[in-house]
Amino acid sequence: MSESIHIVVGPRVYVAVLLSLLGGTGITAWTALLNLGIWNPVIALSIATFEATEVVLYFMWVKYSPRLTWLAIAACIFLFSTLISLSLVDYMGRAWGNW
Amino acid sequence: MNHISPVIGQFLDKWMTNFRLFPPEASKIAPQMDALFFFIVVVSLFGFAMVLVLLVAFSILYNKKRHPVALQIEGSALLEITWTLIPLGLFLVIFAWGAILYFRIFTPPANAMNIYVVGKQWMWKTEHPGGQHEINALHVPAGRAIQLTLISQDVFHSFSIPAFRIKREAIPGRYTTVWFEATKPGTYHLFCTQYCGSNHSRMSGEVVVQTQEDYRKWLSRSTSGASLAQNGERLFASLSCNACHNARPDARGPSLANVYGSRLTLSSGERIVADDAYLRQSILNPSQHVTQGYAPIMPTYQGRIDEEGVIALIEFIKQLDSDYRIQQTLNSTDLVPSESSQTAAVKGREIKQSNSRGGIQP
Amino acid sequence: MSTSTLVPPSEPIAPKIPEDNYLSRGYGLRSWLLTRDHKRIGILYLISLSVFFLIGGTLAGMIRLELLTPQSDLMSTDTYNKVFTMHGVIMIFLFLVPSVPATLGNFFIPMMIGARDLALPRINLLSWYLYIVGGVLVIYTMVAGGVDTGWTFTTPLSTHYVNTNVLSTCLAIFITGFSSIFTGLNVLVTVHKMRAPGMTWFRLPLFVWSLYAASIQMVLATPVVAIAIVLLALERTIGIGVFDPTKGGDPLLFQHLFWFYSHPAVYIMILPGMGVISEVISTFSRKRVFGYKAVAFSSVAIAVFGFFVWAHHMMIMGISNYAVLVFSLLTMLVAVPSAIKIFNWTFTLHKGAITFEAPMLYAFGFIGLFTIGGMSGVFLGSAGTDVHLTETFFIVAHFHFVMVGGMLMAFLAGIHFWWPKMTGRMYPERIAQVASIVTFIGFNLTFFPQFILGILGMPRRYASYPPEFQILNVFSTAGATVLGAGYLLSALYLLWSLKYGQVAADNPWQATGLEWQCQSPPLTGNFTEMPIMDHEAYDYAWLEGQNRNRRKVGHR
């Protein structure tokens, strides 16, 4: 079913990911101190997402995992966005009109 | 259960006199609601009858005694598509019809008469514009659109009049509205349908629909002396609202004359219609609702006035078409906006949080 | 379209129960409480569920008795509120959610897919213990004075306005939630990783499909109610304000989070029941399920769409009207897969060879009542009629038609259907048929009047009501006694059959599932040899060949 999961990830990959994660943390903390208006949240969340993706792919070995793991993660992300977006249908809708 | 035998007598008596299967239709929306209701009933009965007939027919025809050997049938794509699409189509029709009806129930006509409803554990308090208060009762004229503006002082309640086919939750912290036009004079049930604690089942009353003339008589009989707007005016003065909202050249707050229903631009740049909800919010959470050109110096009145007070203020602001009377009040009570009256207002405020000093300095 | 003929063989009835089975491996309490055998855990669940069903049912009886008269005379309004709250909490969190998945699912999923156990036996046992801890907490709550928020825990009522045992109830629900997550997780892993060779996805029995779909919801929706309940508890103890309108919080947010679980929860409850019905209908019409793939995919579709419709519980609660539109539309979509299932079951009967044993009668009851229950859901999903019907007895009737008329009928169908496999003994057929008919009549008498009450506008959760509603309430209470008698009858003869029932054959119904290829009651490891699946599900021709071989070899 999935022999690939038993691949051993070596130290080189871990070190590379570690460095990029630490770098990302530094950058995101630094940009937060600048006033970039609407871009502050955008940058912070993009970097967070980038870092999270790296952790998932390498530290959690999803890159080397079977399709089933990808599918499960996709289902979860989908459901997470469903919870957020369908709640926002209500919250944003309330602001629109005065019914 | 201390009266077993009277129960049966009572029961038979009620069977003969009181039994009904459908509630009275007493509002303009009721027949429309019932039309959709019976449409769904027909659709359901049709679907149910089909399943039932098939079940019975198959049970008889393919009973093992009669039909001992089963024929292995895999399925039929055509049939699957049929019974996916036909129910889907019917459901979509029901959805669209229901949505139209829903918007009708919750979109009041412009000329509707507004009655406020305050829910609290465990009673309904209705307030007519003329200042008439009722507890667990509501008198309305037939043939006139009535808008209810509901709010709750504590938990969720729900204002339900089955004969009118309307229902709306009264929720804490926000106005909700619903409207109806009663058609038949009579007395109807009023229920709280959202579970609200111990005496939930006692939070019911009656709605009395009267002819226009009887309603006028009732109004004059039950007047409390001051209309809602007059109460609001009194409150407006006693809370020193007129210290800022007085339309003088040096006023620190915007003039409130004719503000109701107008389009305002807020300091955040947002454009908004000044409706009940907006007025309520700007009394309780003013800093988020500051009109453009003014500083966010208004103190919050959260915890200082109850919902009925807010309603009275809103009703007053609604009817305010000039600042003349406000300025009159100012002169007569000598409440000239000065530093002293300002600090007095600050001192008088009860704020639970410590160190609130300076909170309203410009 | 493949057709074939099938002569059901008359298998000789085994003279006595095989010596070595899962029940005979160890008799002490220890051998049960520390067991990792999925079958024993299933039985543990069955026993504990029955206890809670009895408690919940007694509470339901008290509700019905109170509603016999318009005044609140049997008990005070406070007591009544506590009674219906406890009835809801027990029935939903301790009975309906774990009912089929944790008993029949636990017992039969490994056997159906040809595995020796669930993938995570220890987690399985843990989930039972969590369930018991939750149950004990609920009982503690009752003893300590009950809770009167309603099972929906509407804020701010539950956070600031009642002073009953909200916290212990919250903790109980939190813990049983984890029990349910672990059960679901176990099913998902087992179905994915433990299938026997040749057991492809489209050879799985439909029971497995529906449990798989329900498990997706268990795993992904339950944590949301867990966090909602944690926030509720924090709000109540510390006053953090997230649901408190006076602090700027939104009480509706709690309901969003709560219904995000509690709507899928009704599918968690009903989907496994649908799975049981698929098995039963196929077996007793000796015919493969009509449109296997349609039924399988409709389970998954219900699971997926079930996540998108939660706010239809809040249509008049002040959510935005646009949201009402969206959720009403999505609700209509979720109704379609249920309709597909009903039609497919009906057409399974077409050209079958039908007999009417008790499980089949329950299944017929299910189809009828679930159709009514489902259609009454359309009244509520349609935004316009929802305004009039919501929060009345119409809701009560709708929910009970789906849950009691649907789910409980399916549960009883499943219990009867698999009783010979689980215990090795047959239940008495004739009296079981009578019980199923009594239950059906009692059910309709109880809950159909409640539809009319709802249309008339009688609000739910009322201890006292206007006298004109009394007649229908009397009917309803009368029906409840009949319904209770039906359940009691079933319980009695099932218990009786444990000792005196006729010894069951391995495959008394001539059903096709792999579980029927095991002995009754099964061995601890289910199979002596690893089964290799070489035929479709519900392949009666294969079964016939199997029987012919057995007779030839003189196997057993």
Add this chain to the structure above:
Amino acid sequence: MVSSAFPSAAAEHGEHPPYLLHHFQSVEQQADAANFAMWLFLLSEVMFFSGLFAAFLIYRNWYIPAFVAGAKQLNVGLGALNSGLLILSSFSLGMGVWSAETRRKSCLVLCLILTFVLGLGFLGIKSIEYAEKIEKHHFPGLHYSLSSFIDPSSDQAVSAAGERPLPLDMARHTELYFSLYFAMTGMHALHMIVGMGILAYMILRAWGGAYTSGHVTFVKNFALYWNLVDIVWIYLFALLYLVSRH
């Protein structure tokens, strides 16, 4: 029905590894099942946190000034340091998994201890942050104090930055920010503490050589859990500390 003997049952006393449970047919199947089960559990954890994220999103957009004022009470430096610690601990745990897979026992123990220490460091810094908030009465509830927000002169950190006071009604909503702050970081810290407990148990087992004989499932599954906690923190750091500073 075709059937064949169970490999594990047939090899009852044969050469199959001792950690293979009886109901699995192969070590791969067992490892796969454990891995998938862990993933499902993690996904349910994600949904657990999603409720908090939804609440944060909604209130942050309702009460931006309050959330800005609240966020300014947090120390980005400490937050970034904590992020760094957690990332390092994830890394050292990854190295631990690698050493378990390549059967280096002392290296594994070292990595696990390092992970534990880094986790401890994270919790230490977190508790310093908590202590500061509690001292200022920024813990929500009865004793919550608005003084930092309506009277900047009472709070050196705020007055030094030259902040203007918030109007009272908006200042009251800062309590929501801190409620969510404590709820989210508290839930996260709780997960950390549970993780540290398991980690301590693992260190003892690893010392005995339990994970360096080929059966690394437990270490890998724990690493998955720990990394999820890491990811949650990455988002918490962004949302609580960074997005509303201006």
